[in-house]
Amino acid sequence: MPTLNIEGVGRVTVDENFATLPPDEQERVIGDIVSQTGSGGDSANDVTALAAGEYIEGIPIVGPYIRGGADRLGAGIRSAIYDTDYEDELAFIQGRNADLEESHPNLATGANIVGGVVGIAPAVMAAPAAFGAGGGSLLARSGAGALSGGAIGGADAAVRSDGDIGETAQGALFGGALGGVSPLAGDLISGGYNRVMNWFQGPSRAQANFGRAAQADDVAGDMADRLAALGDDAMPMDLGPNLQQQAGALAATPGPGQQTIRSAVRARNAGATGRITGALDDTFGPARDPGMIDDAIRIRQRALGPDYEDAFLNARRVDTSPIAQNLDAMKTRLRGDAQRAIGRVRDMLNITGTDQLDPNPRTLFETRHAIDAMMDTADRNTAPALTIARQQIDRELTRAVPGIKAVDARHAELARQSEALALGQRVLEAGKTAPRPTTFADDFASRTPRQQVRMRQGARAEIDRIVGNNANDRVALNKILKGEGDWNRDRLVTLFGAKKADRILGVMDREARYYGTSQTVTQNSQTAARQAGQAEIGTPGGFPEPPQTIWGTVIKGGQKLVGALRNETRTASNAELADLLAARDPRTVTAAIRAVQAAQRRGDITQAVARETLQALGIGVVPAASGASSMPRNVQP
Template identity: 45%
Template sequence: MAEMTPEQQQALAIAAARLRLQRQPQQPQGLPADDAISVARTGAGGLLEGIPIAGPIIRDWTERAAGATLAAFSDETYDQVMDRIHDANRAEKEANPIVDKGAQITGAVAGTIPAVMAAPAAFGAGGGSLLLRSGISGLTGATIGGADAGVRSGGDAEKIKEGITLGGLFGLGGPVAGKVIGAGARSLVDVLRTRAAARVAGMDPQAFGYFRRAVTDDGLDAVTLPQRLQEMGSKAIPADLGPNLQKQAGALAATPGAAQTTIRTTLADRAAGANARIGQTIDETTGRNVVPSEVQADIAANQNAHSPLYREAFREARPYSTEPIASALEADISRLRGPAQARLRQVRGMLNVADSNVLSTDPGVMFQTRQAIDGLLKTEIDPKVISALTEARQMLDDGLTRAVPRIKEIDAGYAELARQDEAVTRGQQVLDSGRTAPRPSELAGEVERGAQPQGMQIGPSAVPLRLSQGARAEIDRIVGTNSNDIVAMNRLIKGEGDWNRARLATLFGPEKAERLFKVLDNESVWADTANTVTRNSETAARLAAQNELGGGASGNFGVKEAFKAGGFLGAARSAAVDKVDDIVRALMSSETGNATRESLARALIGEQREKLVQGLMRAKGMGTTPASVDPVVKALLLNAGTSRTR
């Protein structure tokens, strides 16, 4: 009624007046008939008149307009018509007092609600403390009460004072009442929402309430919960997604019944397949496993296969004078001191004919001397010795190239196999954390250089393949020695920081490395869930038994008490722990039925995920007060004060 246009209000009043005149043309002072039309007229007038401050003015204006219109079409004067309208109004009010009072209250509330919604801060719904908001609301209530009383009493000072007092008092209590009534309305709405959402989710209402609370406390909702489950793979369950959900699973796992069987069986079955899932992923991302010793044995066999090729090449060799090489070595020997001098003197002696001081011209002697130098270099650590031996080897290699034309082709094949052998060993160091492990940039450089052909080799090298095989073998070793400890396996393969991720990406590709790490992360989370649920359930079961036998400590955990000792932050953590423990104790109590526990267990292991998500979506908004409650409460209280002055 507060939103009627002036034309509508005038038409309503004219119609009401005409009806009165038609029904009682000869009885202006008599009581109207107590029928539906009289009740309707009383209600319509009460709605209009109940609007605070403006209501009486609007009704008076519309009645005056109606009186002027009726007087123009009758033999009565304007004053006579108005007297009859006023008399009829009073009579109908006396005949229908309840309807009139209810209509005025309804009109008052309906007329105030738009103002409360338009300017909530003026009615104590803004920011600030409860005391501040109550003061603002009281001031607004006093203003409205005084103004309304002044309009209705024609400016009576006593009435205005009374309106200010009552309006201020009722306005002062608006924020508090709104909070209390809002909490009650919120609880009622939450109960209804929970039941409706539980039906959609296919769950017991109490179980759904537990589940939704844990989901919310773990920072999840109807959108993020299915996203997280999808990211973690097909074996993921809601109990993996947060500590509150895990606590509930632990409580159910400790309570005998169908729910316990459901939780424990699901976790055990999933854990039993962990190694198979990890092994399959490793095979798909890093290739077939190899045994390093077998690979290196094959490489050695291939190197040995070069011996006939060398013999064939040396049949075509011609004598070669090693005098220049010997002279260069003797010059270095005279200049050097220490281990470098001793090693070169040893090499110089190798160039002689056996058991003599005569230089050999047999290219085979140069070849064997070069091979001996290669053996010395494998174990040498002195940089000066290494430098001297490397220079000597190069002189011998140049001489062999001239003496045996085909030797470099054979050397290229032999050297490629030697590089592959070294790469297998190097690949097994990729996941190390010590000084022997390459940095990601170093490994990338080794792979790039390793792929390039060396010397007279034709085509790309197999060094990158051998590096990846060595790393694959090391992964297999880690898995084999930690098959019962998924967390340790995950830590060793992933390492500290991002180096292992980058190194495996270099060897196997970024996508495969990321997939492997994702699977390892998921399996680690799943193993932690099983461990947490089992550990918590066993602890809870022991405490429950102690309490039952009278030896417990009222269900409080010693660890929890220690956890509480942390000042203000500890107090906050304690409140969260207590909240979870309350739910855990409720789930384990005999008052919580088996059907509720079983329903919750099925939700925690992810049965009917789509229905769970639909139920959570249906429950969205729980814990919030309906938007209409606060304006209605404030409007009722403000008009409770003004109504007492009318």
């Protein structure tokens, strides 16, 4: 009967008519065979065979011979059963072994290590002194271990490399080194297990890193006060460059610590605008649209119309001849725009269409309104002339219309309120046109209470506008509000008082500090500092590649174990450090304090470092009794 060698299945006997089938039918038959044999993944028998083979090969010196012999025996049996070529069957078995090893590397390595350890165990038990496992000094045991390890390592390497001198020497070197340190490792493991595990614990290491950074930033002694000064949203990472360096390193290192730092900064950034506007509203009151305020003032001015009408009920004829004579005289000596403006005013005094002066007081009243409109756009030569003309007209109106000055006063007050509103909006201006603090203070003091309110409203509206335009850059916002020197603060003090002004400027300082932390920590800046921080907190590192010998296999397995444990503890330590740097929860701080105390009791850090770290957390420390560690007053041991 013909046979087929199907990958993943092996030799299979098929019907004698298989060769006559069309290609697509042959493919179907093969597929049925594969599905019926359960292919599509390594079977339990395959995995067991892999483990057994790697276990055998791991035995020092003789392992490769035993494994090779087993493979050759299997190839001979398959060749006899399936009537195939022996070399083909041997190649099939060795290829299958390689595929299984590639699919299950951890199992293969583990079985290899176990084979090496178990294989050498009888020799160690038979002659412990020769392997450094007996009594005597550490030096003598290390020497014995080095000799025996070198001999076994060299012999094993020679077998596996077919006698290559370089590989043999390297195997002897690694075997000797491993055998030499084995007695010391055994002592450490048997006598210092707890201390080694304590060293691997993350919290004590995180506390030591945190304490060193706080001390380097000179904030260890008064951290609580500094955090309080920076507001409820402050975090330890805000307090100095070394703490920020650690936070930046964590933000760039994958793991839960990265998520803690980035989430804390992101959440705080999201609330910046709300914190600023909330502080402004609480301190200065809500902002109002200055355009709407000014419109309301003008509506109130227009509402004075009936009062003017009442005043004109008792009006007398006006005599404008003195005014006309004065304007004629001014017109003869003035030139340019000033001459034309005075000529227009002189013509307004006449009855329309005639050269006769109009005795109606309402004509004089409207002329005064016209002069007010002209003065809004008058140049520096025209304005003085118009002012003189207005004063003369105003005196004649006061004589001819009793009560008009009372209405004028109310109108003027509203006009001054509108002016005060505009001046308040200039409170944070810079440059030549900016009001000087002393001039601004004198002007403010000379105004009526209502006008002072308008100046505050104008300033509050301007601050709101600045915040809205610069909310995404709190450093720029702080610079605009504070200005280059003290002028902005002085003018804000004039308007709102020192306490309120300093409170808002303090809020701006804090938000600029928060923003600076965010930029330093999350924006990939300050590469050198970030790398220094990563070196301090620890990042995963590799090991040199060991030789392809039994000792190399043992070393590789140890590297994997140590690397996994180291990465795990570093991840835990980084997560603990991140919690400290972003801490705003008293419970987190309490847990950190307990970890510091535990680290000191173990001897991992000195009492001085423990005290500094506890002080860095803002906790008062009770002086330690003899032989006892310091304890914070508000934390139970």
